[in-house]
Amino acid sequence: MAGVIVLLAASTPAAAEKVIRIGLIQPLSGGQSVYGRQTQPVIEYLVKTINDAGGIKSMGGAKLELVVADSASQSGQAAREAVRLITLENVDVMMGALLTNDMLAVAQAVEESHTPTISFFAGGSKSQYAFTLGFAYDDGYAASMVDFIKHLKETTDIPVQRVTLAYANYEGGQQINKYLKERLTAMGFTVVSEVALDAKGQDFMVPLLKIKSERPDAVVGLMLHNQLINIMRARHQIKYYDAIFIGSLANSEMKLAQDLSPEVAQEVLPRGVFGMAFYSPTAKIPAVQKLADQLLNEANMGDRFGQLSIPAAQAVRVLQRALEAAGTTDREALTRAIAQVRIPPGDPDLYFPLPDGLSFNEDHLVKNLRSMFTEWVAAPKLEPAVVYPEAVASARPRR
Numbered sequence: 311m312a313g314v315i316v317l318l319a320a321s322t323p324a325a326a327e328k329v330i331r332i333g334l335i336q337p338l339s340g341g342q343s344v345y346g347r348q349t350q351p352v353i354e355y356l357v358k359t360i361n362d363a364g365g366i367k368s369m370g371g372a373k374l375e376l377v378v379a380d381s382a383s384q385s386g387q388a389a390r391e392a393v394r395l396i397t398l399e400n401v402d403v404m405m406g407a408l409l410t411n412d413m414l415a416v417a418q419a420v421e422e423s424h425t426p427t428i429s430f431f432a433g434g435s436k437s438q439y440a441f442t443l444g445f446a447y448d449d450g451y452a453a454s455m456v457d458f459i460k461h462l463k464e465t466t467d468i469p470v471q472r473v474t475l476a477y478a479n480y481e482g483g484q485q486i487n488k489y490l491k492e493r494l495t496a497m498g499f500t501v502v503s504e505v506a507l508d509a510k511g512q513d514f515m516v517p518l519l520k521i522k523s524e525r526p527d528a529v530v531g532l533m534l535h536n537q538l539i540n541i542m543r544a545r546h547q548i549k550y551y552d553a554i555f556i557g558s559l560a561n562s563e564m565k566l567a568q569d570l571s572p573e574v575a576q577e578v579l580p581r582g583v584f585g586m587a588f589y590s591p592t593a594k595i596p597a598v599q600k601l602a603d604q605l606l607n608e609a610n611m612g613d614r615f616g617q618l619s620i621p622a623a624q625a626v627r628v629l630q631r632a633l634e635a636a637g638t639t640d641r642e643a644l645t646r647a648i649a650q651v652r653i654p655p656g657d658p659d660l661y662f663p664l665p666d667g668l669s670f671n672e673d674h675l676v677k678n679l680r681s682m683f684t685e686w687v688a689a690p691k692l693e694p695a696v697v698y699p700e701a702v703a704s705a706r707p708r709r
Contacts, residue, residue, distance in 0.1 A: 333401035340383025554582030561585020
Protein backbone atom coordinates (compact mmCIF):
# COMPACT_ATOMS: atom_id res chain seq x y z
CA MET A 311 0.00 0.00 0.00
CA ALA A 312 1.34 3.42 -0.90
CA GLY A 313 2.31 5.76 1.88
CA VAL A 314 0.20 8.73 2.83
CA ILE A 315 1.61 12.18 3.35
CA VAL A 316 -0.50 14.69 5.23
CA LEU A 317 0.36 18.35 4.78
CA LEU A 318 -1.10 20.94 7.13
CA ALA A 319 -0.51 24.66 7.11
CA ALA A 320 -2.31 25.63 10.29
CA SER A 321 -1.17 28.20 12.82
CA THR A 322 -3.55 26.98 15.55
CA PRO A 323 -4.24 23.47 16.85
CA ALA A 324 -6.00 21.35 14.27
CA ALA A 325 -8.81 20.54 16.69
CA ALA A 326 -9.72 24.24 16.92
CA GLU A 327 -10.49 24.73 13.26
CA LYS A 328 -12.32 23.14 10.39
CA VAL A 329 -10.13 21.05 8.08
CA ILE A 330 -10.99 20.14 4.49
CA ARG A 331 -9.34 16.86 3.57
CA ILE A 332 -8.27 16.56 -0.06
CA GLY A 333 -7.34 13.11 -1.32
CA LEU A 334 -4.55 13.66 -3.84
CA ILE A 335 -3.85 10.66 -6.11
CA GLN A 336 -0.55 11.24 -7.91
CA PRO A 337 1.80 9.16 -10.10
CA LEU A 338 4.81 9.82 -7.90
CA SER A 339 6.61 6.73 -9.20
CA GLY A 340 6.52 4.61 -12.35
CA GLY A 341 6.43 5.49 -16.02
CA GLN A 342 4.13 8.50 -15.67
CA SER A 343 5.95 10.07 -12.73
CA VAL A 344 6.70 13.22 -14.75
CA TYR A 345 3.04 14.11 -14.20
CA GLY A 346 3.53 13.90 -10.46
CA ARG A 347 6.89 15.66 -10.54
CA GLN A 348 5.51 18.72 -12.34
CA THR A 349 2.21 18.94 -10.41
CA GLN A 350 2.93 18.00 -6.79
CA PRO A 351 5.04 21.08 -5.89
CA VAL A 352 2.46 23.40 -7.49
CA ILE A 353 -0.38 21.95 -5.45
CA GLU A 354 1.59 22.09 -2.22
CA TYR A 355 2.58 25.71 -2.90
CA LEU A 356 -0.95 26.90 -3.71
CA VAL A 357 -2.51 25.03 -0.79
CA LYS A 358 -0.05 26.71 1.56
CA THR A 359 -0.77 30.08 -0.10
CA ILE A 360 -4.52 29.63 0.39
CA ASN A 361 -4.10 28.53 4.00
CA ASP A 362 -1.72 31.38 4.81
CA ALA A 363 -4.25 33.83 3.35
CA GLY A 364 -6.95 32.68 5.75
CA GLY A 365 -8.19 29.42 4.27
CA ILE A 366 -11.74 29.04 2.95
CA LYS A 367 -13.47 32.12 4.30
CA SER A 368 -17.05 30.98 3.70
CA MET A 369 -16.28 28.11 6.08
CA GLY A 370 -14.80 30.22 8.86
CA GLY A 371 -11.23 30.02 7.58
CA ALA A 372 -11.17 26.25 7.12
CA LYS A 373 -7.73 24.99 6.16
CA LEU A 374 -6.93 22.64 3.30
CA GLU A 375 -5.21 19.38 4.16
CA LEU A 376 -3.60 17.15 1.52
CA VAL A 377 -3.70 13.38 1.95
CA VAL A 378 -1.35 12.13 -0.75
CA ALA A 379 -1.38 8.68 -2.33
CA ASP A 380 0.96 7.27 -4.99
CA SER A 381 -0.80 5.57 -7.90
CA ALA A 382 2.61 4.25 -9.06
CA SER A 383 1.46 5.07 -12.63
CA GLN A 384 -0.98 2.14 -12.56
CA SER A 385 -4.74 2.54 -13.03
CA GLY A 386 -5.47 -0.42 -10.76
CA GLN A 387 -3.43 1.15 -7.98
CA ALA A 388 -5.22 4.48 -8.53
CA ALA A 389 -8.55 2.69 -8.03
CA ARG A 390 -7.34 1.00 -4.84
CA GLU A 391 -6.02 4.27 -3.46
CA ALA A 392 -9.32 5.99 -4.26
CA VAL A 393 -11.22 3.41 -2.22
CA ARG A 394 -8.78 3.75 0.68
CA LEU A 395 -8.87 7.55 0.66
CA ILE A 396 -12.66 7.55 0.65
CA THR A 397 -13.32 4.79 3.16
CA LEU A 398 -10.35 4.94 5.55
CA GLU A 399 -9.06 8.49 5.24
CA ASN A 400 -12.55 10.05 5.00
CA VAL A 401 -11.49 12.66 2.45
CA ASP A 402 -14.02 15.30 1.44
CA VAL A 403 -12.90 15.59 -2.19
CA MET A 404 -10.31 13.99 -4.49
CA MET A 405 -8.08 15.33 -7.22
CA GLY A 406 -4.85 14.49 -8.99
CA ALA A 407 -2.90 13.85 -12.17
CA LEU A 408 -5.36 11.16 -13.21
CA LEU A 409 -5.08 10.23 -16.88
CA THR A 410 -8.06 8.91 -18.84
CA ASN A 411 -7.51 5.27 -17.89
CA ASP A 412 -7.11 6.28 -14.25
CA MET A 413 -10.39 8.18 -14.30
CA LEU A 414 -12.14 5.13 -15.71
CA ALA A 415 -10.58 3.02 -12.97
CA VAL A 416 -11.67 5.26 -10.08
CA ALA A 417 -15.13 5.97 -11.50
CA GLN A 418 -16.91 3.19 -9.57
CA ALA A 419 -15.58 4.31 -6.19
CA VAL A 420 -16.32 7.95 -7.01
CA GLU A 421 -19.87 7.16 -8.15
CA GLU A 422 -20.75 4.88 -5.26
CA SER A 423 -19.45 7.30 -2.62
CA HIS A 424 -20.61 10.49 -4.38
CA THR A 425 -17.12 11.94 -3.85
CA PRO A 426 -16.44 15.04 -5.99
CA THR A 427 -13.24 14.43 -7.97
CA ILE A 428 -11.14 16.66 -10.25
CA SER A 429 -8.59 15.32 -12.75
CA PHE A 430 -5.94 17.58 -14.22
CA PHE A 431 -5.53 15.65 -17.48
CA ALA A 432 -8.20 13.03 -18.25
CA GLY A 433 -9.80 13.14 -21.68
CA GLY A 434 -13.28 12.51 -20.31
CA SER A 435 -15.45 11.90 -17.27
CA LYS A 436 -17.51 8.77 -16.60
CA SER A 437 -19.17 9.85 -13.35
CA GLN A 438 -21.57 12.63 -12.46
CA TYR A 439 -19.20 13.42 -9.58
CA ALA A 440 -16.00 13.57 -11.66
CA PHE A 441 -14.66 16.64 -13.48
CA THR A 442 -11.58 17.10 -15.64
CA LEU A 443 -9.45 19.98 -16.86
CA GLY A 444 -7.93 17.80 -19.57
CA PHE A 445 -8.39 18.05 -23.31
CA ALA A 446 -11.02 15.79 -24.83
CA TYR A 447 -9.53 13.56 -27.51
CA ASP A 448 -11.71 15.04 -30.26
CA ASP A 449 -13.05 18.43 -29.17
CA GLY A 450 -9.76 19.26 -27.48
CA TYR A 451 -6.56 17.69 -28.80
CA ALA A 452 -7.72 17.07 -32.37
CA ALA A 453 -9.73 20.27 -32.64
CA SER A 454 -6.84 22.39 -31.32
CA MET A 455 -4.34 20.93 -33.79
CA VAL A 456 -6.69 21.24 -36.75
CA ASP A 457 -7.62 24.83 -35.84
CA PHE A 458 -3.92 25.66 -35.81
CA ILE A 459 -3.26 23.94 -39.14
CA LYS A 460 -6.17 25.89 -40.63
CA HIS A 461 -4.65 29.09 -39.21
CA LEU A 462 -1.30 28.30 -40.86
CA LYS A 463 -2.96 27.66 -44.19
CA GLU A 464 -5.04 30.85 -44.10
CA THR A 465 -2.53 33.31 -42.66
CA THR A 466 0.96 32.14 -43.67
CA ASP A 467 2.82 30.82 -46.69
CA ILE A 468 3.81 27.63 -44.83
CA PRO A 469 2.54 24.66 -46.91
CA VAL A 470 0.31 22.31 -44.91
CA GLN A 471 -1.83 20.50 -47.50
CA ARG A 472 -0.18 17.06 -47.32
CA VAL A 473 -0.21 15.60 -43.81
CA THR A 474 1.34 12.51 -42.24
CA LEU A 475 -0.24 11.42 -38.96
CA ALA A 476 2.45 10.11 -36.59
CA TYR A 477 1.29 9.11 -33.14
CA ALA A 478 2.13 7.22 -29.97
CA ASN A 479 0.64 3.75 -30.39
CA TYR A 480 -1.46 3.55 -27.23
CA GLU A 481 -5.12 4.27 -26.50
CA GLY A 482 -4.83 8.04 -26.20
CA GLY A 483 -2.62 8.46 -29.27
CA GLN A 484 -4.83 6.14 -31.32
CA GLN A 485 -8.04 7.98 -30.44
CA ILE A 486 -6.57 11.41 -31.13
CA ASN A 487 -5.21 10.12 -34.45
CA LYS A 488 -8.66 8.86 -35.41
CA TYR A 489 -10.26 12.26 -34.77
CA LEU A 490 -7.42 14.13 -36.46
CA LYS A 491 -7.89 12.09 -39.61
CA GLU A 492 -11.64 12.71 -39.62
CA ARG A 493 -11.30 16.46 -39.07
CA LEU A 494 -8.45 16.98 -41.53
CA THR A 495 -10.17 14.98 -44.26
CA ALA A 496 -13.43 16.84 -43.74
CA MET A 497 -11.58 20.15 -44.17
CA GLY A 498 -9.95 19.09 -47.43
CA PHE A 499 -6.44 18.26 -46.25
CA THR A 500 -4.73 15.19 -47.69
CA VAL A 501 -3.64 12.53 -45.20
CA VAL A 502 -0.81 10.84 -47.10
CA SER A 503 0.17 8.27 -44.43
CA GLU A 504 -0.25 7.16 -40.84
CA VAL A 505 2.72 6.06 -38.74
CA ALA A 506 2.19 4.35 -35.37
CA LEU A 507 5.13 4.85 -33.00
CA ASP A 508 6.07 2.18 -30.47
CA ALA A 509 5.60 3.68 -26.99
CA LYS A 510 8.75 1.87 -25.80
CA GLY A 511 10.78 2.18 -29.00
CA GLN A 512 14.30 3.62 -29.07
CA ASP A 513 15.32 3.68 -32.75
CA PHE A 514 13.04 6.01 -34.71
CA MET A 515 15.07 6.19 -37.91
CA VAL A 516 12.83 3.67 -39.69
CA PRO A 517 9.55 5.53 -38.98
CA LEU A 518 11.21 8.83 -39.88
CA LEU A 519 12.37 7.43 -43.22
CA LYS A 520 8.82 6.21 -43.84
CA ILE A 521 7.54 9.71 -43.09
CA LYS A 522 10.16 11.26 -45.37
CA SER A 523 9.26 8.93 -48.25
CA GLU A 524 5.69 10.27 -48.33
CA ARG A 525 6.89 13.88 -48.70
CA PRO A 526 4.36 15.46 -46.31
CA ASP A 527 4.17 19.16 -45.61
CA ALA A 528 3.36 18.52 -41.95
CA VAL A 529 3.72 15.67 -39.45
CA VAL A 530 0.89 15.83 -36.93
CA GLY A 531 -0.06 13.85 -33.84
CA LEU A 532 0.46 13.11 -30.17
CA MET A 533 3.96 11.87 -29.38
CA LEU A 534 5.35 10.99 -25.97
CA HIS A 535 8.42 12.85 -24.71
CA ASN A 536 10.85 9.99 -25.36
CA GLN A 537 9.46 9.46 -28.87
CA LEU A 538 9.83 13.13 -29.72
CA ILE A 539 13.44 13.12 -28.53
CA ASN A 540 14.26 10.15 -30.74
CA ILE A 541 12.44 11.62 -33.75
CA MET A 542 14.34 14.90 -33.36
CA ARG A 543 17.65 13.07 -33.10
CA ALA A 544 16.83 11.11 -36.24
CA ARG A 545 15.93 14.37 -38.05
CA HIS A 546 19.31 15.76 -37.08
CA GLN A 547 21.11 12.65 -38.24
CA ILE A 548 19.70 12.69 -41.77
CA LYS A 549 19.13 16.48 -41.94
CA TYR A 550 15.42 16.07 -42.66
CA TYR A 551 13.77 19.47 -42.38
CA ASP A 552 11.26 19.42 -45.24
CA ALA A 553 8.17 18.92 -43.05
CA ILE A 554 7.03 20.84 -40.02
CA PHE A 555 6.06 18.93 -36.85
CA ILE A 556 2.85 19.82 -35.02
CA GLY A 557 2.14 18.01 -31.78
CA SER A 558 0.94 18.10 -28.19
CA LEU A 559 2.44 19.45 -24.97
CA ALA A 560 5.68 17.46 -25.34
CA ASN A 561 6.56 19.63 -28.37
CA SER A 562 6.51 22.78 -26.22
CA GLU A 563 8.19 21.45 -23.09
CA MET A 564 11.43 23.22 -22.15
CA LYS A 565 12.76 19.84 -21.05
CA LEU A 566 12.83 18.84 -24.73
CA ALA A 567 15.72 21.21 -25.36
CA GLN A 568 17.45 20.07 -22.17
CA ASP A 569 17.22 16.39 -23.08
CA LEU A 570 18.60 16.93 -26.58
CA SER A 571 22.25 17.91 -26.78
CA PRO A 572 22.83 21.67 -27.31
CA GLU A 573 24.01 20.97 -30.86
CA VAL A 574 20.90 18.97 -31.79
CA ALA A 575 18.48 21.31 -30.02
CA GLN A 576 19.87 24.46 -31.62
CA GLU A 577 19.72 22.98 -35.11
CA VAL A 578 16.53 20.92 -35.01
CA LEU A 579 13.99 22.66 -32.80
CA PRO A 580 13.85 26.04 -34.62
CA ARG A 581 13.18 24.18 -37.90
CA GLY A 582 9.42 23.92 -37.81
CA VAL A 583 8.58 22.38 -34.41
CA PHE A 584 5.18 23.54 -33.16
CA GLY A 585 3.32 22.33 -30.11
CA MET A 586 0.28 22.74 -27.90
CA ALA A 587 1.07 24.68 -24.75
CA PHE A 588 -0.32 25.89 -21.44
CA TYR A 589 2.77 27.98 -20.77
CA SER A 590 5.53 29.85 -22.53
CA PRO A 591 7.84 32.56 -21.19
CA THR A 592 6.53 34.68 -24.07
CA ALA A 593 2.77 34.20 -23.54
CA LYS A 594 0.80 37.39 -23.02
CA ILE A 595 -1.19 36.02 -20.08
CA PRO A 596 -0.39 38.06 -16.94
CA ALA A 597 -1.93 35.53 -14.52
CA VAL A 598 0.24 32.72 -15.89
CA GLN A 599 3.39 34.83 -15.90
CA LYS A 600 2.77 35.82 -12.27
CA LEU A 601 2.18 32.19 -11.32
CA ALA A 602 5.34 31.10 -13.13
CA ASP A 603 7.39 33.77 -11.35
CA GLN A 604 6.05 32.62 -7.99
CA LEU A 605 6.71 28.95 -8.67
CA LEU A 606 10.17 29.49 -10.10
CA ASN A 607 11.34 32.09 -7.60
CA GLU A 608 9.38 31.68 -4.36
CA ALA A 609 8.84 27.91 -4.59
CA ASN A 610 12.20 27.20 -6.31
CA MET A 611 10.62 24.62 -8.59
CA GLY A 612 13.33 24.82 -11.26
CA ASP A 613 12.93 22.00 -13.78
CA ARG A 614 9.92 20.67 -11.84
CA PHE A 615 7.88 23.47 -13.43
CA GLY A 616 6.56 22.80 -16.92
CA GLN A 617 3.51 22.53 -19.15
CA LEU A 618 1.86 20.03 -16.79
CA SER A 619 2.05 22.42 -13.84
CA ILE A 620 -0.56 24.82 -15.19
CA PRO A 621 -3.60 22.45 -15.20
CA ALA A 622 -2.77 21.42 -11.63
CA ALA A 623 -2.71 25.06 -10.55
CA GLN A 624 -5.98 25.69 -12.36
CA ALA A 625 -7.59 22.73 -10.62
CA VAL A 626 -6.64 24.09 -7.18
CA ARG A 627 -8.22 27.44 -8.05
CA VAL A 628 -11.39 25.71 -9.32
CA LEU A 629 -11.66 23.76 -6.07
CA GLN A 630 -11.02 26.88 -3.99
CA ARG A 631 -13.84 28.71 -5.76
CA ALA A 632 -16.20 25.76 -5.40
CA LEU A 633 -15.50 25.45 -1.67
CA GLU A 634 -16.08 29.17 -1.15
CA ALA A 635 -19.35 29.00 -3.07
CA ALA A 636 -20.61 25.84 -1.37
CA GLY A 637 -19.64 26.89 2.15
CA THR A 638 -19.67 23.21 3.10
CA THR A 639 -17.96 19.90 2.42
CA ASP A 640 -21.26 18.15 1.84
CA ARG A 641 -20.44 16.04 -1.20
CA GLU A 642 -23.60 16.77 -3.17
CA ALA A 643 -23.38 20.51 -2.52
CA LEU A 644 -19.69 20.61 -3.39
CA THR A 645 -20.27 18.68 -6.63
CA ARG A 646 -22.93 21.19 -7.66
CA ALA A 647 -20.59 24.05 -6.77
CA ILE A 648 -17.77 22.66 -8.95
CA ALA A 649 -20.19 22.32 -11.87
CA GLN A 650 -21.18 25.96 -11.45
CA VAL A 651 -17.66 27.44 -11.18
CA ARG A 652 -17.11 30.41 -13.46
CA ILE A 653 -13.73 32.14 -13.72
CA PRO A 654 -14.08 35.17 -16.01
CA PRO A 655 -11.58 36.45 -18.58
CA GLY A 656 -8.80 38.49 -17.03
CA ASP A 657 -9.31 37.01 -13.57
CA PRO A 658 -6.01 36.49 -11.68
CA ASP A 659 -7.04 32.88 -11.05
CA LEU A 660 -7.60 32.07 -14.74
CA TYR A 661 -4.51 30.30 -16.07
CA PHE A 662 -6.01 28.74 -19.21
CA PRO A 663 -6.06 30.83 -22.43
CA LEU A 664 -9.87 30.95 -22.60
CA PRO A 665 -11.26 34.17 -24.13
CA ASP A 666 -14.69 33.50 -22.59
CA GLY A 667 -13.37 32.38 -19.22
CA LEU A 668 -13.54 28.96 -17.57
CA SER A 669 -16.70 26.95 -17.01
CA PHE A 670 -17.78 23.33 -17.33
CA ASN A 671 -19.98 21.63 -19.90
CA GLU A 672 -22.68 19.19 -18.83
CA ASP A 673 -20.18 16.39 -19.51
CA HIS A 674 -17.91 17.94 -16.82
CA LEU A 675 -15.17 18.91 -19.28
CA VAL A 676 -14.02 22.51 -19.61
CA LYS A 677 -16.16 24.37 -22.12
CA ASN A 678 -14.44 25.22 -25.42
CA LEU A 679 -11.01 24.17 -24.16
CA ARG A 680 -8.47 24.93 -26.85
CA SER A 681 -4.71 25.19 -26.71
CA MET A 682 -2.15 27.85 -27.41
CA PHE A 683 0.56 26.85 -29.87
CA THR A 684 4.23 27.63 -29.73
CA GLU A 685 7.06 27.50 -32.24
CA TRP A 686 10.66 27.01 -31.17
CA VAL A 687 12.83 30.04 -31.94
CA ALA A 688 16.61 30.33 -31.68
CA ALA A 689 16.97 34.00 -30.76
CA PRO A 690 17.38 35.83 -28.48
CA LYS A 691 17.47 32.41 -26.80
CA LEU A 692 16.22 28.95 -27.65
CA GLU A 693 12.65 28.72 -26.37
CA PRO A 694 9.08 27.93 -27.47
CA ALA A 695 7.41 31.25 -28.41
CA VAL A 696 3.61 31.57 -28.59
CA VAL A 697 2.40 32.01 -32.17
CA TYR A 698 -1.34 31.19 -31.78
CA PRO A 699 -3.90 32.48 -30.99
CA GLU A 700 -2.95 35.98 -32.01
CA ALA A 701 -4.47 37.53 -28.85
CA VAL A 702 -1.74 36.00 -26.67
CA ALA A 703 0.99 35.51 -29.30
CA SER A 704 4.42 37.09 -29.15
CA ALA A 705 5.38 36.20 -32.74
CA ARG A 706 3.96 35.02 -36.04
CA PRO A 707 4.51 31.50 -37.34
CA ARG A 708 7.46 31.35 -39.69
CA ARG A 709 9.43 28.75 -41.59
